[in-house]
Amino acid sequence: MYSVLVNSGLSAEFVALLPRIETxxxxxxxxxxxxxxxxxxxxxxxxxxxxxxxxxxxxxLVVLAANGKIPMLGPETPFMLLIVLAGLAAAxxxxxxxxxxxxxxxxxxxMITLGFSQVLYVFVRDWDFVSSAPRDGVAVTGSLDxxxxxxxxxxxxxxxxxxLTGDTIEGLFGFIDLSPTEVSFYAIGAVVxxxxxxxxxxxxxxxxxxxxxxxxxxxxxxxxxYNTYAYKLAAFVVSGFFAGVAGALxxxxxxxxxxxNGFYFLVAGDALxxxxxxxxxxxxxxxxxxxxxxxxxxxxxxxxxxxxxLPYLRANVGDATLATELYNGLTVAEAIDxxxxxxxxxxxxxxxxxxxxxxxxxxxxxxxxxxxxTLAKAVPRHVRRWLNE
Amino acid sequence: xSVAAAVPSLAASTLAVPSPSALPLQFADALFEFxxxxxxxxxxxxxxxxxxxxxxxxxxxxxVFGLMGVLNFAxxxxxxxxxxIGGLVLVAVVGQSSGGAARLLAFGVAVVVAFGLLAALGxxxxxxxxxxxxxxxxxxxxxxxxxxxxxxxxxxxxxVLFYGLQPSTVWQDVLGTKPQFLAASIGVGGVSASGLExxxxxxxxxxxxxxxxxxxxxxxxxxxxxxxxxxxxxxxxGVDVRRVFTVVFALGTGIAGAAGVLLAWDPSWGASVPxxxxxxxxxxxxxxxxxxxxxRGTIVAAVIVGMVDSSMTWWFQNFIDFTGLxxxxxxxxxVITLIVKPQGLYGVSEVGGH
Numbered sequence: 001m002y003s004v005l006v007n008s009g010l011s012a013e014f015v016a017l018l019p020r021i022e023t024x025x026x027x028x029x030x031x032x033x034x035x036x037x038x039x040x041x042x043x044x045x046x047x048x049x050x051x052x053x054x055x056x057x058x059x060x061l062v063v064l065a066a067n068g069k070i071p072m073l074g075p076e077t078p079f080m081l082l083i084v085l086a087g088l089a090a091a092x093x094x095x096x097x098x099x100x101x102x103x104x105x106x107x108x109x110x111m112i113t114l115g116f117s118q119v120l121y122v123f124v125r126d127w128d129f130v131s132s133a134p135r136d137g138v139a140v141t142g143s144l145d146x147x148x149x150x151x152x153x154x155x156x157x158x159x160x161x162x163x164l165t166g167d168t169i170e171g172l173f174g175f176i177d178l179s180p181t182e183v184s185f186y187a188i189g190a191v192v193x194x195x196x197x198x199x200x201x202x203x204x205x206x207x208x209x210x211x212x213x214x215x216x217x218x219x220x221x222x223x224x225x226y227n228t229y230a231y232k233l234a235a236f237v238v239s240g241f242f243a244g245v246a247g248a249l250x251x252x253x254x255x256x257x258x259x260x261n262g263f264y265f266l267v268a269g270d271a272l273x274x275x276x277x278x279x280x281x282x283x284x285x286x287x288x289x290x291x292x293x294x295x296x297x298x299x300x301x302x303x304x305x306x307x308x309x310l311p312y313l314r315a316n317v318g319d320a321t322l323a324t325e326l327y328n329g330l331t332v333a334e335a336i337d338x339x340x341x342x343x344x345x346x347x348x349x350x351x352x353x354x355x356x357x358x359x360x361x362x363x364x365x366x367x368x369x370x371x372x373x374t375l376a377k378a379v380p381r382h383v384r385r386w387l388n389e
Numbered sequence: 390x391s392v393a394a395a396v397p398s399l400a401a402s403t404l405a406v407p408s409p410s411a412l413p414l415q416f417a418d419a420l421f422e423f424x425x426x427x428x429x430x431x432x433x434x435x436x437x438x439x440x441x442x443x444x445x446x447x448x449x450x451x452x453v454f455g456l457m458g459v460l461n462f463a464x465x466x467x468x469x470x471x472x473x474i475g476g477l478v479l480v481a482v483v484g485q486s487s488g489g490a491a492r493l494l495a496f497g498v499a500v501v502v503a504f505g506l507l508a509a510l511g512x513x514x515x516x517x518x519x520x521x522x523x524x525x526x527x528x529x530x531x532x533x534x535x536x537x538x539x540x541x542x543x544x545x546x547x548x549v550l551f552y553g554l555q556p557s558t559v560w561q562d563v564l565g566t567k568p569q570f571l572a573a574s575i576g577v578g579g580v581s582a583s584g585l586e587x588x589x590x591x592x593x594x595x596x597x598x599x600x601x602x603x604x605x606x607x608x609x610x611x612x613x614x615x616x617x618x619x620x621x622x623x624x625x626x627g628v629d630v631r632r633v634f635t636v637v638f639a640l641g642t643g644i645a646g647a648a649g650v651l652l653a654w655d656p657s658w659g660a661s662v663p664x665x666x667x668x669x670x671x672x673x674x675x676x677x678x679x680x681x682x683x684x685r686g687t688i689v690a691a692v693i694v695g696m697v698d699s700s701m702t703w704w705f706q707n708f709i710d711f712t713g714l715x716x717x718x719x720x721x722x723x724v725i726t727l728i729v730k731p732q733g734l735y736g737v738s739e740v741g742g743h
Contacts, residue, residue: 047528100724104731106527107460111677115723118670122720126713266666269535276532343547349539356533357521 021181023298025188025253027291032192033246034274034286039199040239041272042281043208044232045215047110049268050097050117054240056262057093058086058247060124062147063257066140069129079147080158083191083248090244091237093120098236102229105218114265121263137258146180147252149187161187161253188249192287195242199283202238211235215281273348277355279362288363296351297344419708423700431582432699438586440695441593442655445648446668447675447687448600449641455617455682456637458527459519462534465669466541467642471507471649472660473545473554475499476564479653483563496654503646511642515635538665546662555660564653564660585655592651596644597688603640604684613637617682674723680736689734697722 037051062082065073073085097116104112124130131138150158161184202208213221214228222228251257261267270293271286278289359366364375371378422428450464478499483492514537522529554560571584604610612633616623624630652658652668675694679686701715711717726733 045528047531100728104727107531107681108677108727108731108733110531111673112724112727114670114673115720115727118720119717119724122713122717126711126717265670272532272535343543345539346543346547349536349543352536352539353518353533356529356536357518360525360529 021185023294025181025185027287027294028185028188028192029246029249029253030270031274031287031290032195032249033243034271034290035196035199035283036239036242036246037268037271038275038280038283038286039242040236042275043203043211043215044235046105046232048113049110049265050113050115051243051271052263052265052267053097053117053120054090054094054243055247055267056120056124057090058244059251059257059262060130061086061089062248062251063138063140064130067138079149079252083245086248087241087244090247091241094237094240098233102232102236117263117265117268121259124263125259135259137256139256149191159183159187162255184253188253191245191249195245196283199242203283273352276352277362279365282362282364285362285364292363293348296348300344300347416708422707423703428703432703434582434586436696436699438589439698440692441589442651443671443675443691443694444593444688445596445651446645447672447691448596449644450672451676451679451682451684451687452600452613453638453641454676455684456613457634459530460527462531462669463537463541464645464672465665466538467507467511467645468649468652468668469662469665470541470545471503471646472653472664473549474503474506474646475650476560476653476660478502480559480563496650500647500650503650504643507646508639508643512635512639515638520631542662542665549662589651600684609633609636671719674719677733678723678726680733683735686733686735694719694722
């Protein structure tokens with residue numbers, strides 16, 4: 001699909017506009033993390049600002065196990081098992097943090113989860129067991145094989161993922177050729193899809209309805225007879241599990257993790273961004289939100305190395321325009337460089353502020369409001385009405 | 390290090406100790422040294438100096454929360470902007486003159502300018518961005534200020550990069566050298582404290598007294614205290630609550646700016662874009678430990694956090710080989726306080742609608 005668009009007549013425009021496949025892989029696993037964040041914060045109303053703790057736990061568990069640092073988990077442990085173990089480890093951490101934190105509510109809850117995650121962050125950052133330079137993070141040093149995602153025990157159904165080390169597939173069904181990153185995209189996508197369905201199932205179960213009741217009016221939910229503490233804690237543990245899985249996928253793809261991209265509180269901030277842009281209290285929303293976020297980031301900053309606005313403008317704006325002086329010796333070229341070179345966070349922040357002010361329900365939430373129901377139900381209804389007219 | 394390699398447990402790997410049997414003995418030695426009067430006094434003075442910094446960066450946050458119930462995530466970024474503005478003023482003014490008294494005067498000018506500029510910015514932010522969403526759940530105010538942080542940090546990064554502020558030698562000279570009497574260390578009876586620490590303590594005390602006088606002696610302070618209790622009733626009594634909100638928000642951000650100037654002068658902090666997150670987190674710890682929105686709690690919590698920080702820094706330098714020790718213990722203080730007293734030390738439940 002991507003290659004078709006890129007090879008079309010408007011190729012330069014598409015390269016500039018569309019995110020690259022590497023970005024989309026990030027969208028998948030980080031989207032899962034944002035979903036797990038939304039599952040607790042969007043559905044119970046408790047803002048978990050320390051959610052990065054679970055993501056980091058999952059990621060570190062995978063990298064440390066691959067380096068043979070964890071007793072009883074050798075470097076040969078299958079990745080599918082590691083994913084589950086990473087989720088379970090994160091769930092245990094979530095149980096410990098949640099059992100203490102849910103005595104609090106509101107801002108205090110956000111702060112105690114932030115406090116726990118920062119304790120873990122500082123600890124991992126300075127713990128020399130992790131690696132000789134824990135501040136710089138750890139990379140997988142043991143083997144050069146990719147981590148395999150698939151059905152355990154069935155070789156034909158597993159593929160290796162990884163930014164540089166994954167499988168390539170040539171000639172599937174005679175015409176499909178996939179690069180290592182594309183293979184990773186589909187393999188990670190499969191795991192994320194399974195997790196999405198699981199979360200979706202939970203949200204639409206009586207358990208999920210109770211969570212919404214807690215969000216809307218906790219006192220009334222308690223008065224009706226629900227043990228709200230147990231429900232909130234269970235939701236927190238489930239959310240921690242999926243955050244750990246997301247962290248494991250992240251570590252499996254990147255093959256390294258640092259305290260900054262695993263445990264730091266701004267990682268949870270990014271998930272918050274994705275949830276708000278996509279729609280708070282919708283499971284799929286955060287995925288779209290993060291897709292939007294990453295697309296904006298990549299479009300507006302050349303950090304991605306691929307397409308984006310900056311190379312496009314450089315290539316397609318005439319030299320005379322570039323040399324025009326705007327203000328006090330600042331030429332257009334310099335202005336483009338200054339404002340577009342790696343400063344996407346500025347625009348993401350602006351978009352975010354605008355969303356909070358004017359689109360409080362996010363992309364998916366607003367779409368649902370417009371269509372009157374979830375998209376899966378509303379879209380066919382609208383299409384049918386059009387066809388009948 | 391052999392111990393650390395053999396036993397990968399928490400205790401063994403974080404303490405770089407020659408052999409397990411010598412550990413209790415060394416610990417006793419270190420404890421003995423720590424408890425000696427001169428060490429304690431030094432740690433105490435440094436703790437109070439740290440506490441004044443913490444009170445400076447947290448006072449604005451607590452004022453804003455106490456009245457409006459808005460947890461301002463952009464507070465750290467405002468402190469960071471204050472640091473840069475203060476640095477710029479110092480560079481501009483000190484470039485004209487030198488000498489201890491002149492530098493101190495320049496510092497005063499920098500504080501006033503940073504306070505004024507940030508108060509104006511804060512007022513604008515309150516009117517333009519926060520006022521439209523007061524009636525939404527508090528979550529949205531947190532989100533909005535969080536977005537604001539991203540924008541402010543990135544703008545600062547662009548400007549600093551574009552003008553090449555930090556690499557310039559003038560910047561480094563001016564911010565690196567202090568007046569003589571601040572750089573010197575003053576010793577009384579075997580206890581030494583640097584002039585800068587004493588200066589910070591003086592500055593912190595001045596801020597505390599100033600805010601206290603504002604809250605108890607001025608008309609606006611009265612409105613703030615009343616508005617924290619019941620802002621609807623306050624507006625029913627004919628007070629323009631919206632203007633009070635704007636003024637208090639401006640004041641809170643102004644204090645953040647002044648704190649930033651102080652930090653820019655401190656060699657262990659300095660002006661940098663990551664300063665935003667580095668000050669935001671301790672400010673949160675102080676405000677939450679004290680109990681959200683209570684000024685008295687903020688002062689007590691700042692003293693506690695300052696003391697813990699300075700004594701843990703001593704332990705890290707002398708006995709425990711774990712770089713993150715002071716930082717980690719500060720967050721542990723937050724967690725333990727919230728477990729023991731869920732509303733903070735002086736907090737009341739239901740402050741500001743939470």
